[in-house]
Amino acid sequence: MKHQRAKLFVELGKALVEKHGGSVPNSIEDPPPLPSVGAYTANAVLCFACGKNTVIVDTNAVGVFRRVFGFRSRKRWPKDDPALWKFVRRIAPADRAKEFNFAVIDFAYSICTSRKPHCHLCPLSSLCRYAKGGSEEHEN
Numbered sequence: 001m002k003h004q005r006a007k008l009f010v011e012l013g014k015a016l017v018e019k020h021g022g023s024v025p026n027s028i029e030d031p032p033p034l035p036s037v038g039a040y041t042a043n044a045v046l047c048f049a050c051g052k053n054t055v056i057v058d059t060n061a062v063g064v065f066r067r068v069f070g071f072r073s074r075k076r077w078p079k080d081d082p083a084l085w086k087f088v089r090r091i092a093p094a095d096r097a098k099e100f101n102f103a104v105i106d107f108a109y110s111i112c113t114s115r116k117p118h119c120h121l122c123p124l125s126s127l128c129r130y131a132k133g134g135s136e137e138h139e140n
Contacts, residue, residue: 055089055097
């Protein structure tokens with residue numbers, strides 16, 4: 001795995017040099033096809049490095065959106081579901097995507113964890129479908 005990542009990193013570097021003059025593209029309208037760069041990585045770079053107002057959706061965030069809002073993806077890999085990205089864009093504050101993304105990441109890491117969420121500590125528990133027992137996954 002380590003060697004494969006190194007090869008992919010080299011491919012990415014070459015593509016950046018050949019296609020973009022060595023610079024990381026900062027366009028949200030037309031993310032360029034770069035080797036090993038998916039929606040999460042492209043949007044994370046655009047948000048955190050380029051200051052663009054765009055959301056990110058990783059695996060841990062999927063759990064938050066599923067539990068709190070009841071969003072269910074029909075895709076095998078929910079983090080790649082365009083419907084989920086559209087949903088997250090709708091609920092994120094239009095001018096504070098960076099803060100929203102950090103908040104969701106921190107919340108998923110510390111409170112709404114994947115295996116044993118800390119519902120008793122959660123400030124959203126009164127709104128959360130999962131905390132109210134509305135999910136078959138709920139554990140007390």
